[in-house]
Amino acid sequence: MFCPKCGKENNDESNYCFDCGFNLHSESKEPESKNYPTPEGKIFSGWASLIIMLLLGRVHNQYAIAFEIATLIISIYLMNSKNQTGKVNGIILIIVWGIWEMIGLMSRLSMANN
Numbered sequence: 365m366f367c368p369k370c371g372k373e374n375n376d377e378s379n380y381c382f383d384c385g386f387n388l389h390s391e392s393k394e395p396e397s398k399n400y401p402t403p404e405g406k407i408f409s410g411w412a413s414l415i416i417m418l419l420l421g422r423v424h425n426q427y428a429i430a431f432e433i434a435t436l437i438i439s440i441y442l443m444n445s446k447n448q449t450g451k452v453n454g455i456i457l458i459i460v461w462g463i464w465e466m467i468g469l470m471s472r473l474s475m476a477n478n
């Protein structure tokens with residue numbers, strides 16, 4: 365078989381390309397044009413987590429921090445997803461998250477200055 369990554373011919377029994385080390389068996393079975401399913405559950409929980417985080421506001425308790433971490437993890441997961449819709453939602457989530465964290469940091473800095 366030919367390596368889908370570098371194009372070198374490999375023994376059919378080999379698991380990895382001898383030239384570039386590409387995993388021939390896990391990746392080669394999935395065609396390039398495969399439509400990855402939309403991670404709807406993750407998108408929903410990402411937005412739900414973000415909304416709860418915003419509603420909890422600047423109440424600095426363990427619940428707000430838990431939702432900040434959850435939103436961040438789900439956003440990163442979505443950004444790395446192969447589905448375009450998932451990716452876009454992940455980027456929007458992380459931007460809103462970043463702005464929120466920046467506002468929090470700035471308010472803490474201005475409080476320290478007073």
Ligand SMILES: [Zn+2]
Pocket residue numbers: 367368369370371372381382383384385386
């Ligand atoms: Zn290769």
